[in-house]
Amino acid sequence: MAELSRYFQKPNVATNVISLSNARTGAEQIGEAVSGLGGAVAQIAQRDEDFWVEKKLSELETGADQDWDSMVEAAPADGAGFERDYLGAIDKRYGDARAAAPSRRAAQKLDLGITRQRSSREARARGFEKEQKFADRKTTILREADNLGQSARRENGVAPYSPHSTLIPPGTLASAETGQIEGFYSAGPANAAGERPGNLGQWSSKYYQPRDFADGKNMADRxxxxxxxxxxVADLDWVTDQFGMGKLQINSGYRSPWSNLRRASSGADGPHTHGKAVDIQVRDLPQSEKNRLYSLLKARGFNAFGFGEGVLHAEKRDGTGKG
Incomplete structure (x- = not known):
């Protein structure tokens, strides 16, 4: 009994209580450590998601720029459908990126970035299409105004084209040879009296005058x-004789570099700036007669041609590809 009494003395009981308290404190510490580790893992996962989102948005920007460059290059002159097609292309990229998101949270963050990107891209595409439509409409209006001006100012001796039953058919003029006339007719702008300084006193042509080849603000101004x-000029006289319809209407002959840059897509060094190119009005001519005129010009040494907007462009190029 004495031993049992000593077992239940206060000092021993206090020791056991302290031991139990220490055990609880250790479990709490382990729990806190596990909880802290979980938080750290969550932070790492979040940083990985943020990095993925930033990287994917950067890739989408690069892809959208590539789509823009290729689609602008292939866009029609009036820009029709550009906004729709461009947004369709980048929307596909966005859809693929969303499908590859590693988590719902990453997909939500990605959507926020995509919304900002697409908004600016949409505005840019809409602006480009409107600008192209305006530019194309402006070109059409100016071209039609030039055409009307040509008709209203048709010169004496330039008759409307019509089929001619007695004309020489193509392919029968192989014996025609280009002459060896040297030099250029050259003169400055006309003065108030219509006179031009230069060597035009040497002018020699059966059908044409200097003003037929003169530069101007537009095709009606000479x-x-x-x-x-x-x-x-000599070769055009020969072609005009053979063609048999009288004087041909020259829409454009010489152009200064500035004028050519403004009126044509060939830049400041286009063929008209070298004094060896002409645009001949063929709007009223049937295709068979256009072909015949082409064959006559080719037979006389013209070696570069183009059809467009009611004209036949013909020029003489040297070995460098220029007039």
Missing amino acids: SGEVMISKQV
Whole structure:
């Protein structure tokens, strides 16, 4: 009994209580450690998601830029459908990116970035399409105004085209040879009296006058400079004789570099700036007669051609590809 009494003395009981308290404190510490580790893992996962979102948005920007460059290059002159097609292309990229998101939270963050990207891209595409439509409409209006001006100012001796039953057919003029006339007719802009300084006193043509080849503000204005190859003028006389319809209407002959840059897509060094190119009005001509005119010009040494907007472009190029 004495031993049992000593077992239940206060010092021993206090020791056991302290031991139990220490055990609980250790379990709590382990729990806190596990909880902290879980938080750290969650932070790492969140940083990985944020990095994935930033990387994917950067890739989408690059892809959208590539789509823009290729689609702008292939866009029609009036820009029709550009906004729709461009947004369709980048929307596909966005859809693929959403499907690859590693988590719902990453997909939500990605959507926020995509919304900002798409908004700016949509505005840019809409602006480009409107600008193209405006530019195309402006070109159409100016072209039609030039065409009306040509008809209203048709010169004496330039009759409307019509089929001619007695004309020489194509392919029968192989014996025609280009002459060897040297030099250019050259003169500055016309003065108030219509006179031009230069060597036009040497002008020699059966059908054409210097103003037929003169530069101007547009195709109806012929008050600017003149520079045209003497050989080109002589060859046009020959072609006009053979074609049999009288004087051909020259829409454009010489153009200064500035004028060519403004009126044509060939830049400041286009063929008209070298004085060896002409645009001939063929709007009223049937295709068979266009072909015949082409064959006559080719037979006389013209070696570069183009059809467009009611004209036949013909020029003489040297070995460098220029007039």
